[in-house]
Amino acid sequence: MSTQKLVRQVKLNNLQYNALRDPAVYRRCANEPFRIQALLAGKGQARCTLSAQSGEVIAEQSVALPGTFTHEIAFPAAGVRIVTLAIDGHGEKFAQDLRLDVLEHAWVG
Structure with a gap:
């Protein structure tokens, strides 16, 4: 088994998730x-x-490695949602909670 990690980066809205x-x-x-x-x-x-x-x-997908998992999701109402991204493969398991904040409307000004 290689020492390379399964997940290189998680991105939310095209920014590295932190x-x-x-x-x-x-x-x-x-x-x-x-x-x-x-x-x-x-x-x-x-x-x-x-x-x-x-x-x-919400979504389940099989990805050929190396590769990229991509999913887009929208919510009709404002609020905070927590979703979990779980990845299993290459002899490794990975899970990360992502906080998704939804505003009622865009800021004005």
């Missing part, structure tokens, strides 16, 4: 899509699953 970054950087208005990406390394196949806090599977 849980310590101000959530305002990633915010979207209602019905505006969030773009979630995972850049994957290795060989073979990886199983990528995006699930809601309730456990409901």
Whole structure:
């Protein structure tokens, strides 16, 4: 087995995801899509699953390695959602919670 990690980078709205970054950087208005990406390394196949806090599977995809998992999701109402990106492949398991902040409308001014 190689020492290369399965997940090279997780991106939210085309920015590297950092849980310590101000959530305002990633915010979207209602019905505006969030773009979630995972850049994957290795060989073979990886199983990528995006699930809601309730456990409901939002998206599931098999990705050929090396490759990229991409999914866009929009929410009709304002609020905070936590989704979990789980990736299993190349003999490794990875999971990351992502905070998705949805605004009722765009800021004016």
